[in-house]
Amino acid sequence: MVENVKELLKLHEGIKHEVYLDNENSCIVPQEVVDAMLPYFNKTAYGNPTLTHKPGWEAFEVIMNSFKKISKYIGAKNLEEVTFTPSETEANNQAIMGSCFAQKSRGKKIVISEIEPINVLQVAEMMQKYGFTTQKIPVNNEGFVNLEKLKEAVDSETILVSISAVNNEVGTIQPIKEAVDIVKAKNPHALFHTDASDAYGRIPLNVQNLNVDLATLSSYKIQGPRGMGAMYLKSGINMERILEGQIGTQKLWPGVENTPLIVGFTKASELAFENFEANTTKMRTLRDKLVDGIFAELDDLRFNGPKGDKRSPDNANVSILRAEGEALTIELSLNGVYISSGSACSRRLLQPSHVLVAIGRHYSEAHGSILMKVTRAHIEEDITYVLKVLPAAVNRIRGIVGSTGVD
Amino acid sequence: MSRMPLPYNPKIMDLFRNPKNLGKMEDATVVAVAGNPACGDMITFYLKISDKDIIEKAQFESYGCAANIATSSIVTEMIKCMSLEAAWKDITWKRVVEEIGGLPDVKFHCGVLAVGALKRAIRQYFTQRNVEAPSWLPKEHTFEEKQALEEEELAKTLSKRLKPEAEKKS
Numbered sequence: 001m002v003e004n005v006k007e008l009l010k011l012h013e014g015i016k017h018e019v020y021l022d023n024e025n026s027c028i029v030p031q032e033v034v035d036a037m038l039p040y041f042n043k044t045a046y047g048n049p050t051l052t053h054k055p056g057w058e059a060f061e062v063i064m065n066s067f068k069k070i071s072k073y074i075g076a077k078n079l080e081e082v083t084f085t086p087s088e089t090e091a092n093n094q095a096i097m098g099s100c101f102a103q104k105s106r107g108k109k110i111v112i113s114e115i116e117p118i119n120v121l122q123v124a125e126m127m128q129k130y131g132f133t134t135q136k137i138p139v140n141n142e143g144f145v146n147l148e149k150l151k152e153a154v155d156s157e158t159i160l161v162s163i164s165a166v167n168n169e170v171g172t173i174q175p176i177k178e179a180v181d182i183v184k185a186k187n188p189h190a191l192f193h194t195d196a197s198d199a200y201g202r203i204p205l206n207v208q209n210l211n212v213d214l215a216t217l218s219s220y221k222i223q224g225p226r227g228m229g230a231m232y233l234k235s236g237i238n239m240e241r242i243l244e245g246q247i248g249t250q251k252l253w254p255g256v257e258n259t260p261l262i263v264g265f266t267k268a269s270e271l272a273f274e275n276f277e278a279n280t281t282k283m284r285t286l287r288d289k290l291v292d293g294i295f296a297e298l299d300d301l302r303f304n305g306p307k308g309d310k311r312s313p314d315n316a317n318v319s320i321l322r323a324e325g326e327a328l329t330i331e332l333s334l335n336g337v338y339i340s341s342g343s344a345c346s347r348r349l350l351q352p353s354h355v356l357v358a359i360g361r362h363y364s365e366a367h368g369s370i371l372m373k374v375t376r377a378h379i380e381e382d383i384t385y386v387l388k389v390l391p392a393a394v395n396r397i398r399g400i401v402g403s404t405g406v407d
Numbered sequence: 408m409s410r411m412p413l414p415y416n417p418k419i420m421d422l423f424r425n426p427k428n429l430g431k432m433e434d435a436t437v438v439a440v441a442g443n444p445a446c447g448d449m450i451t452f453y454l455k456i457s458d459k460d461i462i463e464k465a466q467f468e469s470y471g472c473a474a475n476i477a478t479s480s481i482v483t484e485m486i487k488c489m490s491l492e493a494a495w496k497d498i499t500w501k502r503v504v505e506e507i508g509g510l511p512d513v514k515f516h517c518g519v520l521a522v523g524a525l526k527r528a529i530r531q532y533f534t535q536r537n538v539e540a541p542s543w544l545p546k547e548h549t550f551e552e553k554q555a556l557e558e559e560e561l562a563k564t565l566s567k568r569l570k571p572e573a574e575k576k577s
Contacts, residue, residue, distance in 0.1 A: 004414040011420060324447055326413075326472035330423065343447050343472070352447065363565050364444035400476055402431055402468035404451045405444035 015336040019382040022338045023314070023373035024168060027220045029264070030377060036267035037225065040260040048256050050248040059259045063249060066266040073273050074196075074215065075206035076232055083231045083252045084262055088197045088218035089119045091231035094242050094252060095193045095214045096123045099160045100132055101240040106189055107157035110134045113145045115355045117168050120195055124162065137163075141360045142306040143172030147182055154186040161192050165199035165215075169342065169355040169371060170305030171315030173203055180211045191237065197221050197229070201272035202280060202312050207232050219261070223375055224268030228261040272376070279376040284313035286374045286383050291316050293387035298394055302365055304356060316372045317342075319356070319365040322405070323397045328370060331393040337386050342369035364405065415473055418508045422477035427484055432466040437535065439528035441555040442520050443562030444470055450479050450524045456532055460491045474514035478521040481507050491529050492543050498522055500551055516554065523555030 020028050040046065045062045047055025067079035076082060085091040100110065112124050114136040124134045137149050145163055154161065161183050165176050180192045192211075197218035199205050207215050212234075219228035231252070233239055245254030272279060295301060302319040305311055320328065325341025332339055342353030343366070352366035361369070374383075415423070432438075432453035442449035448471045455464035465483040469476045482503060486494045500518040504510050510518060526549055533540045540546075548556065 002414065004416045007417045008414060008420065322470070324471050324475075326447075327423070327476065330415075330473050334424070362445070363447070363562075367444065367447035400426060400429060400468065401470045402451070404440070404468040405449040405470040 011334060012336070017382075017385045018336040018338070019378070019386050020338045021372035021374065021386070022340045023221070023223075023375055024371055025340055026226060027223045027375070028377065029220075029225055030223055030268075030271070032271070033224060033264050033267045037260040037264040040263050045259050048248070049259070059257065060249065062259055063257055063262055066262045069266050070217070070230055070269060071232075073269050074200070074217070074232055075208050077208065077235055081207075081232055081235055083233065083250050084257065084265075085229045085231055085253055086227055086258070088195065088216050088221070088229040090253075091216040091218075091229045092117070092119045092195055093123050094231055095216060095233075096120065096160065096162060097127065097242045098239045098252070099191050099193065099214065100127050100130070101242075102238045103159040103189075103191065104132075107159045108132045109155065109157040109159060111137060111150070111153045111158055111161045111183075113137050113139060113163045113174075114358045115139050115143055115167050115169070115172075116162060116164055117195060117197075120162050120164070121354070139172075139358055142310075143167050143170045143355070143359050144306070144310075145174055145179065147175070147178060150179060151182050151186060154183050154190060156187055158183075158187050158190045161190055162195070163192075164195040164197075165205065165210075166196070166203060166312045166315075167305070167355060168198045169315075169353060170317050170359060171198075171312040172305055173199070173310050173312060176210050176212065184211070198312060198315075201269065201276075202283070202314055207234070213237055219265035219268060222268045222272045223377065225261045225264040228258065228265045230265070280313045282376055283374050286378050286380065287314060287316050289380070290372065290374065290383050290386060291318065293383070294318055294390060297387065297391040302361065304359065304361065304369060314373045314375065316374070317356075317369060319361060319369040320394055321365065321368055322401050323368045323394055324401070325368055325370060327397050327400070328368075328393060331397055332389065335389045335393060337389050337393075340371050341367075342371065343367040413474075413511050413514070415477075415511070416508045419473060419477040419510070422480040422507075423473040426467075426469075426476055426480040428464075428466045428480065428487075429468070430466055431468060432464065435466075437528050437532045439524050439531050441524035441527055441559075442471070443559050445562035445565045446558050447471060448475055448517070448520055448558065450475065450521055452479075452483070452524045452528045454486075454528050454532070456491065462486050462489050462491065462494060471517065472514070474510055474517040475520070477507060478503055478510070478518045479524075482521045482525055486525065491532065492541065495526065495529050495543060498525060516558075519551050519554045520558065523551035526552050527555065 045058035047059045049059035071079045071082045110124050135153050191213040193214035194212050195216040200217045201222040215232040217230040220226045247254050300321040304317040325343030342356050356366035435453035436456040437454050440451050451468045453466040467479040469479045500522045503518040
């Protein structure tokens with residue numbers, strides 16, 4: 001199978017323009033972030049920050065500065081409220097499992113939205129094996145959580161509520177403050193966790209103003225290195241560590257801190273927050289140009305998620321009817337445009353994106369969906385190129401579909 | 408998201424980029440459909456069959472992934488000039504997978520569905536003309552036909568599971 005990949009890559013030779021829009025699943029790390037990381041592999045601060053020697057103290061200093069910066073960007077009270085984790089997946093696992101194990105004497109109920117990312121959804125479902133129950137709150141057709149249902153669901157048994165600040169697939173900005181108030185009014189002991197991986201660096205986010213107890217951050221989603229994330233935990237909240245090992249500078253994550261990646265994440269955060277308004281305005285402008293262009297060029301489309309200021313500025317999600325998503329991603333790849341799709345296309349599972357199904361999309365609409373996220377690094381020419389390539393790709397795939405499957 | 412890494416081989420990629428025998432056939436003797444867009448997988452076969460039960464022409468349309476398109480395309484090539492009996496007996500999903508140079512495991516069902524559509528077309532050819540089925544045509548459904556039926560049943564369930572909100576879509 002690996003030999004096939006070589007051949008597949010050969011088919012891409014001669015591509016003149018490449019546009020990476022699959023920032024949901026990975027990212028291009030900007031050169032200045034890479035440059036910021038490089039000295040920490042072998043020039044300085046390569047020590048273990050808990051040890052008593054120069055490289056260790058250097059690492060300690062660098063990591064403490066990173067704690068300071070990240071906690072400032074999210075409005076945490078102090079830097080001890082932040083834990084660096086190897087990606088947002090670990091942060092979400094720690095937040096959910098750790099809360100449940102620490103709070104189990106209070107109750108056994110977890111409440112999440114039905115459009116949580118897989119690393120929240122599956123962790124919450126997995127906790128059922130340990131005697132916890134999970135209730136999923138429905139969303140409307142723009143992905144907004146039903147706050148009435150949330151209010152009904154939270155009871156004296158509820159120990160944790162987890163709702164993403166921004167949905168990773170359809171960009172819905174949830175009314176987190178309102179949701180927290182509702183939850184705390186029903187049960188002041190219930191913890192509130194928000195996966196802010198898609199909010200951090202794209203919408204204003206202040207954990208104290210929102211009054212959340214836990215939050216998850218992701219490095220690659222703001223063009224930092226992959227394999228790095230963070231968890232915010234409000235001071236004074238009881239939490240159990242889910243990983244055991246040598247405890248270093250952090251109480252909740254054992255192991256040797258990955259200084260270069262922490263520096264990269266911090267640098268990416270600096271770049272995102274230095275010119276926050278300009279960055280997000282740019283993303284919104286490029287995203288709107290992309291979406292408007294697609295709708296001007298093609299018929300039979302559905303726009304997935306909310307429009308306007310209740311949508312994250314980077315997110316574009318469109319269902320292309322009479323076309324299947326996987327075929328589209330390949331066709332676009334051969335033309336240098338890299339996106340992902342909510343199509344299922346796997347034997348016997350046949351499950352398309354649970355988010356699109358939850359917002360009421362038909363399965364065929366979900367199979368034909370494409371997800372694109374712009375970054376501050378994109379330029380207008382990138383979008384112009386996508387708008388040249390995408391309609392041609394859709395028309396070719398629709399040509400193969402013909403009248404098949406048309407209701 | 409499509410999360411499975413799918414290292415398609417060059418033959419699949421070639422048929423995906425340049426499908427053979429693509430498109431609706433106006434003078435088809437028989438048209439058969441298998442699969443459902445709800446499963447992300449649907450094929451239409453058009454066959455032109457001679458008086459002597461020979462497949463003179465075969466064409467297809469496909470709603471599906473690259474593997475679906477490529478397997479449908481290769482089936483139309485494999486059955487050309489075959490008798491219906493030979494097509495029925497020789498074309499199995501395993502042979503299709505072999506002919507295409509292998510499929511990723513999660514894509515075997517594409518080969519199965521393509522053959523399911525073909526078998527359905529052959530069966531239909533006899534029922535629609537109201538003639539007695541030949542002795543080589545079994546009464547029971549083959550594996551591929553059963554799989555196609557199963558997928559279509561699943562599509563019905565999937566549609567039923569859709570929430571009332573679906574009707575409010577923009």
